[in-house]
Amino acid sequence: METQTFSKRNWLILLLFGLIGQIAWSVENMYFNLFVFDTVAPDLHAITLMVQLSGITATVTTLLAGTLSDKLGNRRTFLAVGYLVWGVTVALFGFLSPELTASLLGVDAQSAVRITLVAVIVGDCVMTFFGSSANDAGFNAWVTDNTRPAFRGTVEGVLSILPLIAMLVVAGGFGILVEALGYSTIFLLLGILISLCGILGAFFVKDAPDLKKQGSMRDILYGFRPSVVKGNAPLYLSLILVLIYGIACQIFMPYLIIYMSTYLGFSVLEYSAVFAIAILAGAGVNLYLTRLSDKKDKSTLLYFGAGVFALGLFAMYLAKGLSHGATLVLFGIAGFVMITGYIFVLALTGALVRDYTPEGAVGKLQGVRMVFSVLIPMLAGPAVGNAINRARNIPLPNPDSPDAMTTAYIPAPEIFLAAALTALLLFAFIPLLRRAVKKQK
Secondary structure (H helix, E strand, O other): OOOOOOOHHHHHHHHHHHHHHHHHHHHHHHHHHHHHHHHHOOOHHHHHHHHHHHHHHHHHHHHHHHHHHHHHOOOHHHHHHHHHHHHHHHHHHOOOOHHHHHHHHOOOHHHHHHHHHHHHHHHHHHHHHHHHHHHHHHHHHHHHHHOOHHHHHHHHHHHHHHHHHHHHHHHHHHHHHHHHHOHHHHHHHHHHHHHHHHHHHHHHOOOOOOOOOOOOHHHHHHHHOHHHHHHOHHHHHHHHHHHHHHHHHHHHHHHHHHHHHHOOOOOHHHHHHHHHHHHHHHHHHHHHHHHHOOOOOHHHHHHHHHHHHHHHHHHHHHOOOOOHHHHHHHHHHHHHHHHHHHHHHHHHHHHHHHHOOOOOOOOOOHHHHHHHHHHHHHHHHHHHHHHHHHHHOEEOOOOOOOOOOOOOEEOOOHHHHHHHHHHOOHHHHHHHHHHHHHHHO
8 A cells, every 4th residue: 555644864864964965965065165166276167067077977976876776675774874974075075275275285386276176176076076975866765765646746855955955054053153263164064964974874764665676787878768758748847947037046056155246245244144034935936836736737837936936036036226225125135036936836847757757777876867957957057157257358356466377257147037938948848747647548
């Protein structure tokens, strides 16, 4: 008989590993960028490359680890060991600096900056390898194994709020702590927390009772077979929706904090307050909205979510050129609208993907999910965003004589306009999904 409830134990595991994992990803996606910008070089080219290579690493890792977890019939080990080592790599990251490089290698200042930029990009890929093994391949497959369509929308709604809580913690509290303690101390403490989570996982996480060993490593390309795509049209159309949403997010997200601190001139406390209000309000609204997804058609609700998301992004583009106080208020309101749509679209598309993922192929399809949700968005989105930044060429405010090798320009407001227009493409593909679902029935 199919389980129709999500146990308290599973809720605790989901909240612990989901939140800690999202905090780690948020630090990597947002503060590693600021770390490079602040302490190594204000080079948006390097930041864009770091995001893109991280996306490639995450996808390849999840393809391998997800398929292997199916073959072994084991999610728990990937989750526990992955989190343990992931924490170690995060802890070490904060000690990278041009000063340390110059001291160890005896090179000049400009060479030290170049070498350190390479080191942080490689270090980010190493962290992504273990993070994807733990979170993308292990944790996400575990969630799919232990949920059912009857309550998956509620579970996915909670999961979709966790990245926002993590963003609140990271963009707000993390910034204040960095000012007080420095990057190396904060990364060390975060790394310890992630590793402790992995240790707990070894004792408390249990795989789904019906999880069995299945498939082989030849199944790495399973999800790309034409017959599989044709036989699971609703799944792949849902993944296209994830892809469009992901590109829209990645056009502006890697540059968001840098934009607020440079172009808008917000202090750490000011952009922390903007994040806090927008995220808390948006999460509160979504506690109600995501419950609807278990009662109403998810694809229909997606029209509303996509519209709100695009509207918020367009409003963020317009919130500029006013007095500092007015810009702060308007950007906060726009951020709330954007965050509301952001969470709702994330929850709906995530639930749709899980609903249409065939049983018995959960692990081997995690890599396919990563191609649509991470690889292509993290290659295309930052490239579009940085092309806009480079074309606008807005100079650094009060630059401290940046090196000739640095970009010396900052994010431009047009990245939000481009993201809004991309988000509107969702309206073209929702009807295709609805027709595919009806045809399959």
